[in-house]
Amino acid sequence: MQLTYNIIQKNKLFYSLFIIYIIVGTYILFTTEKVFFVLLLNQYYSPSLNLFFSYSTHLGDGFFFLACTILFILFNYYRALVLLSAYAFTSLIVQFLKRVIFYDVVRPKLYFESINIPLQFVDGIYINMSNSFPSGHTASAFTLAMLLSYFFKNKILSFCFFFSALIVGISRIYLAQHFFVDTFFGAIIGVIFGTMVLIFFEKKYIKSTLLQKGLLKKD
Numbered sequence: 001m002q003l004t005y006n007i008i009q010k011n012k013l014f015y016s017l018f019i020i021y022i023i024v025g026t027y028i029l030f031t032t033e034k035v036f037f038v039l040l041l042n043q044y045y046s047p048s049l050n051l052f053f054s055y056s057t058h059l060g061d062g063f064f065f066l067a068c069t070i071l072f073i074l075f076n077y078y079r080a081l082v083l084l085s086a087y088a089f090t091s092l093i094v095q096f097l098k099r100v101i102f103y104d105v106v107r108p109k110l111y112f113e114s115i116n117i118p119l120q121f122v123d124g125i126y127i128n129m130s131n132s133f134p135s136g137h138t139a140s141a142f143t144l145a146m147l148l149s150y151f152f153k154n155k156i157l158s159f160c161f162f163f164s165a166l167i168v169g170i171s172r173i174y175l176a177q178h179f180f181v182d183t184f185f186g187a188i189i190g191v192i193f194g195t196m197v198l199i200f201f202e203k204k205y206i207k208s209t210l211l212q213k214g215l216l217k218k219d
Contacts, residue, residue: 004199007150013158014149018142018191021166025184037173037180038108042119049174050122057171059164060137062087065144078201078211079151083144086197090143090190091136097189098131107132108176119176128177135178135186141168142190147198165190 008015058064065087072080110129112119121127145165149158169183178186205211 003203004195007195007198007202010153011146011150011158013155014146014162015191017159017162018146018187021187025180025187029181029184032180034179034181035108035112038112038119038176039117041170041174042176045120045122053171053174054122054125056164056167057137057175057177059144060135060139060141060168060172062091062140065140068144068148073214074216075214076212076217077214078205078208079147080214081205081211082198082201083147085201086143086147086194087140089197090139090193093189093193094134094136094139094186097134098136102133103131105133106130108179111179122175125175127175132178133182133185134189135169135172135182137172138165138169138178138183138186139190141165142187143194146191146194150198 065083069080069083069087072083106114107128107130109119109121109127142165145161149161152158165187169187172178172183173180
């Protein structure tokens with residue numbers, strides 16, 4: 001418990017923003033319809049927003065997570081191992097929920113087609129039809145944001161990391177890949193299970209002198 005408390009204290013700003021997000025998100029879930037944000041954002045399609053969200057959504061890709069991990073390998077094996085393990089663990093949870101527990105939850109395109117409501121779609125973006133809940137991109141983005149915020153311990157960067165993850169969640173709704181509920185619980189999964197991995201490594205391996213090295217940091 002003390003270790004968990006210390007981790008939260010060292011990353012206090014990020015977790016504070018996340019708690020606010022949980023409170024606001026819970027209110028939204030209980031006061032709006034599932035389709036609300038998809039329909040709302042779909043009204044504001046424009047070339048500039050299409051371009052912005054088409055690229056920003058990749059911050060939640062596994063490839064982006066892997067790129068960050070490779071960068072950390074150059075300077076700190078420990079942080080790289082934490083990133084890779086957290087991504088693997090949260091992805092496993094997400095895929096289990098998507099394909100085993102909530103396998104029949106459809107994505108916005110199929111859902112709106114079933115009720116004869118047309119949507120706009122961004123050209124060049126492949127639109128998935130099934131396994132909507134929860135959002136894997138959002139889970140990955142929040143896992144990465146939480147860990148980077150913890151590693152760098154800088155308030156400005158914590159804000160940037162948090163809101164970058166938030167933008168990924170919004171992008172998934174804007175691109176009609178997910179509903180808000182998918183991104184909301186994706187964020188929760190990312191932070192909670194990412195934190196669990198961090199606690200494990202902080203307890204077991206933080207003192208390893210070998211892991212504190214990197215390819216460019218031999219001493």
